[in-house]
Amino acid sequence: MSEPTPVRQLGEINEHGCRVLSDPGIGYADGAEERLAEIVGGATDLSSSSEELASAATDWGTTYSLVPTRSNLLRSLDLRPGMKVLEIGCGCGPITRYLGEQCGTVDSVEPMPARARVARLRTRDLDSVEVFVGTLDDVPAEPVYDVVVVVGVLEYVGGGTADPAPYLRFLEQCHAVLKDGGTLALAIENPLGVKYVAGAVEDHTNRPFDSLEGYMLASPARTFTRRTLQDMLATAGFGSEVLSAFPDYKLPRAVFTDDLVHRSPELAAHLPRFPSPDYLVPRLNLADEAQTWRTLVDSGVGQHFANSFLALATKGEGPRLWPAERLALLFSTERRRPYAVRGEVRGDGDGLVFLREVMHPGAAQPDGAADVRHTPAASERVVPGAELLTALVEQPERRGELLRAWIALLPADDLEWMPVDLVPHNVVVDDDGTLVAIDQEWQVRGYGRSSTIVRGLFLAALQIAQLTRPQAASPWVTVGDVVRGLASEAGVELDDAAVDAFVASESAFQSTVVSLTGPDAPSRDRSARDLRSMWDETLSAVRGGERFDLQWAEATAQLSAHDDEVAALRDEIAGLQDDVARRDESVAAERARALAAEQRVEHLTRRTAYGLLVRLRRRLARGRAGGRPAA
Structure with a gap:
């Protein structure tokens, strides 16, 4: 049972079950609120990892509020059952739902009534959660909360002004409602994010370079560099640690510390997936985001160019929500519930270790699961060295030799259960030049050795296309061209029958494992269509289109x-x-x-x-x- 808080004594409950504190007069909406109310109101599985809700997402407005990935930012924190949490700007409630599942008392404040209504619907079965219509100004300034959550809100409180006063006032109010030892968890975009450097439009204005140029044109919001953000937090009375989030705080897959960037630049360069998604407006395809990020990491300044920040700001001394020995978290929440994995990188005296845990043990198995074994290692050492994939790109003269060495790691004959994860991006060339397999999660019945080789070549081709300018890959034009070229260099015969067998095996595997969104998904036919489509894509299309230059x-x-x-x-x-x-x-x-x-x-x-x-x-x-x- 949740404990009472001062704000719960205020306001009246409206027809949607929200407690109304004030009428902020904020009319902002993205147009998805009514549709979200219908979806959430009719759902039976309201959980933060609900496949039912994720499958109903059809556009950015619904995806942002329904997919499990939205909660990963808070999944990265060590929240405890007895905690009291204040969430400012809960939107339609995806993070509110996760907080209610993890903590004892959750007060969520949202200025827009239509969104507060959806958040109340999303948490209607949780006694721990109360949803309010209002703003932080309506919350009594009493230090009662263990955690204050502010995700994508600080940038809006000043209406885009460069004057620090409204932002400082907001942070001081957050400080006032925290207990001693409490933590403000604040997520915000980075104006210097590598995606912006590479040409993506600014998230709030849909114009390229707005934040890089200091918002020279009018903007409804203003984001802050790492140094400015930490200076403001210090002025408001906080000590802070800033983490990097990729592709951003909205749908985070990876969250990591500065220490990871310093201790393992290779790992820090490869944890994010690039290019980062363009949610509404396609970017100008200027610089390669992945290579730009690698250059920044290798230069020792990568932490200043993360796409988003998660600042953990403490009031005095208290328990850490992010342990000191934790360097990174990696989430695989785009999968079906039984296969979703939380990976953690930790440092010890011998280097780095990678820990894994299944996020939903005991979850119901999907159709096709009888042919899939999911056996992630609970722990394995991080192998120093370069990815085989990187070597294939950077040492084209050795490509045939390296590919043949990779194929030699595979079983010599077909096995009943084939290790389909033994592909180039899961192989490291260690400091002695030895190929070492890592991150082996999957075995698939009847996949076949030939199809496993084609799978490795196909995934390598996609990643080579992302890491290589099309001119450098000439005469290869399409992904299929690269696959055939790599096969030839490796001495592998590749005919239409082998490709067909791979598509059949891979589409069955993907439709079993991947949790796709939208009315078409997931299905074997759709997976097969997607594979065929990717096979025929041009190398420039894989990279997001022709470069602007x-x-x-x-x-x-x-x-x-x-x-x-x-x-x-x-x-x-x-x-x-x-x-x-x-x-x-x-x-x-x-x-x-x-x-x-x-x-x-x-x-x-x-x-x-x-x-x-x-x-x-x-x-x-x-x-x-x-x-x-x-x-």
Whole structure:
């Protein structure tokens, strides 16, 4: 049973079960609220890992509030059953739901009534949760909470102003409601995130480079660099640790510390998946995000360019929500419930160790599970060295040799249960040059050795496409071209029958394991279609389209060609104008000659008429003188 808090004594409960503290007059909405109310209101599984809700997501507005990945940010923290939690800006309640499952008392405040309604529907079976319509201003400034959760809210409290005052006031209010030793868990985008550096649009304005340029244009929100964020937290009375979140705090897959970046740059470079998703507006494809991130990590500054931050700010001294020995957490929540895994990287005196645990032990098995064995190792050492995949990209002259060495790791013959995870991205070339298999989770009945080889080549081709400029991969154009090229270098025969067998085996495996969203999913047919589609994708499409510099070069070439055409036309026009000028001169000369002729004719005519007249007068004069009439 949850304990009473001062805010629960305030306000009146409305028709949706929310306690109304005030009318903040905030009309912001993304248009998904009514649809979410229908989905959540009719659902039977409301849990934070609900496949029922995830399968109903059809667009960004519904995905953001329904998929299990939304809760990963809080899954990364060591929350305890007896904790009292205040959540500011709960939205439609995906994180509220997780907090209610983990903690004793959860007070969630949301300024928009339509969203508060959905959050109440999502937590309607949890006595631990109370949902309020209002803002932090409505919460009594009494130190009663162990944790205050602020996810995607701080950036909005100042309406985009550069004035630090409203942000500091908000943080001071959070400090006031925390117990001594309590923690503020604050998530926010990084204005210097590597995705923004690579050309992605700013999440709040949908314009590229807004945050990098300090929001020179009007913006509804303002994010903060790591240093600025920590300075503000210190001014508000907090000590803080800042973690990196990828691809961002919204749908986080990886969360890690600065210590990981320093102790294992190779691992820190490979934990995030790139490119980060563009949720609404496609980016300008400028720099390669993965390679840019690797460069920043290798330069020792990667922590300043994480896409999002999770700041853990403490009031005085208290229990840590993130243990000191924990370096990273990795979540595989895009899978069906029985297969979702939480991985943790820890440091010890001998290096780094990777720990795994199944997140939902005992979850009901899906169709097809009888042919899938999920056997993740509970613990394994992190092997120093480079991924085989990296070596394939960086040492093309050794590609055939390395691929043959990888194939030699596979069983020599078909096994009933094939280790399908023995693929290049799960193989490390250690410091001695030996190939070592890591992260072996899956065995699949009847997959076959040939299909396993094609699987490894196919996944390697996709990742090589992401890590290599298409020009460098010439003459390969499509993913299928890369697969065939790698097969040839490895001495593997690859025909249509082998490809068909791989697609059949892989689609059965994926439809069993992966939790897809939307009305089509999950199904073997859809998985097969997706595989065929990826096989035929161009290398530039895998990377998100043609790079902007290539597009610019093509546009420049087109403009240059147009310029040449325009110059030729201008020369032709000049020639015509010269012809016209010459003709004008000729016409003018002819006109002058005609005029002269006309004048001559007139002159002659006048002279002739005058002569006749003179002669006539003379004859008349003679006639009068002789008495005869003129003839």
